[in-house]
Amino acid sequence: DKKLVVITGTSSGLGKATTKALLNAKEYHVIGAVRDLEKMAVVAELEGFDPERFTAMQVDLASFESVKNFTKAVDKFRGDRPIDRLVCNAAVYQPTLDYPKWTVDGHEQQLQINYLSHFLLTSGIMPMMTDSEDARVVMIGSVTGNDNTVGGGGVYPIADLKDDLDGLELGCKKPIAMMDGYNFNGAKMYKARSSDTKLALMMTSNMLHERFHRSTGISFSSIYPGCIAETPLFREKRPWFRKYFPIFMKYITGGYVGEEEAGTRLFQVIHDPKCVKSGVYWSWNGGPREGRGLEAMEKGGQIVGAGGAGGGWESIYENDQSDKV
Numbered sequence: 609d610k611k612l613v614v615i616t617g618t619s620s621g622l623g624k625a626t627t628k629a630l631l632n633a634k635e636y637h638v639i640g641a642v643r644d645l646e647k648m649a650v651v652a653e654l655e656g657f658d659p660e661r662f663t664a665m666q667v668d669l670a671s672f673e674s675v676k677n678f679t680k681a682v683d684k685f686r687g688d689r690p691i692d693r694l695v696c697n698a699a700v701y702q703p704t705l706d707y708p709k710w711t712v713d714g715h716e717q718q719l720q721i722n723y724l725s726h727f728l729l730t731s732g733i734m735p736m737m738t739d740s741e742d743a744r745v746v747m748i749g750s751v752t753g754n755d756n757t758v759g760g761g762g763v764y765p766i767a768d769l770k771d772d773l774d775g776l777e778l779g780c781k782k783p784i785a786m787m788d789g790y791n792f793n794g795a796k797m798y799k800a801r802s803s804d805t806k807l808a809l810m811m812t813s814n815m816l817h818e819r820f821h822r823s824t825g826i827s828f829s830s831i832y833p834g835c836i837a838e839t840p841l842f843r844e845k846r847p848w849f850r851k852y853f854p855i856f857m858k859y860i861t862g863g864y865v866g867e868e869e870a871g872t873r874l875f876q877v878i879h880d881p882k883c884v885k886s887g888v889y890w891s892w893n894g895g896p897r898e899g900r901g902l903e904a905m906e907k908g909g910q911i912v913g914a915g916g917a918g919g920g921w922e923s924i925y926e927n928d929q930s931d932k933v
């Protein structure tokens with residue numbers, strides 16, 4: 609029997625590239641959790657996904673009801689087989705919005721799509737994983753959750769959840785857009801911070817490891833796949849950014865990876881027996897390198913020492929805090 613892998617966002621970018629690598633390996637059946645089945649069908653056709661080993665299922669991560677329905681559909685599909693891998697990959701990134709967009713559930717969109725819905729999905733799928741011999745939950749983090757690299761400290765708003773999570777405590781519902789509740793004074797204060805959602809995912813992975821690894825045997829990890837500056841994730845950025853950012857990442861920081869290479873990295877974390885270790889934040893330096901994700905807790909909510917793709921930027925920018933915003 610094939611191992612069952614659930615991945616969100618297989619219709620584009622990293623999710624698509626990783627699915628290709630998984631299907632090449634022949635030993636997996638991939639359940640692609642996508643918001644647009646028609647788009648997925650076209651992509652699957654173009655990429656030559658084997659329909660015997662790939663099943664697309666609809667989910668809109670901007671709706672909790674949709675996530676619950678998806679979870680039920682997965683349960684029905686698997687029958688008595690366990691789910692072997694859950695990969696929380698889908699995300700939106702809206703850094704130029706100066707007002708929050710809300711979901712049907714009343715949460716800021718990035719917060720719900722990137723983080724809250726993946727939290728709900730993970731709690732729904734985890735009970736289906738306990739019978740697997742090699743169960744892994746992998747969260748896609750980002751270097752944007754890391755303020756000591758040029759990617760985390762300069763280009764993006766800095767992810768920083770070390771202050772009180774009073775927004776989250778109050779339910780993070782309209783009009784509270786952010787987890788730390790900085791926008792209490794109204795929409796003017798709002799800064800779209802998808803990086804906070806990635807940091808929250810990485811912290812959740814550490815928490816799940818601490819609380820559930822021993823009792824369930826499930827391995828929890830997160831990964832920074834490298835900056836894939838060409839994916840549509842940056843579609844909401846201004847045109848000049850889209851034009852120069854890939855060049856900047858490629859030549860100046862050395863932190864750029866192609867979609868396929870990033871997919872190979874995530875595939876390795878899903879597949880490689882070496883990467884079964886729980887509680888790890890994987891970053892890249894020639895091969896998968898154990899990060900220091902646990903320190904995120906100790907440092908009060910900041911992921912530190914994440915390293916960069918190809919080992920490029922950390923060494924160059926290690927002590928350079930000058931472009932911090």
Ligand code: NDP
Pocket residue numbers: 616617618619620621622623641642643644647667668669670696697698699700721748749750751806832833834835836837838839840841842
């Ligand atoms: P893409 O925009 O190419 O892919 C994002 C995926 O998420 C798409 O398949 C998209 O669906 C899906 N998605 C968006 N909204 C929803 C929703 N409401 N419900 C269900 N699915 C949804 O981006 P990437 O491949 O670059 O990003 C993948 C992951 O990698 C993200 O977690 C991102 O944060 C992370 N990452 C990316 C980096 C980069 O440099 N690009 C760097 C570090 C991390 P659709 O195809 O319909 O649009």
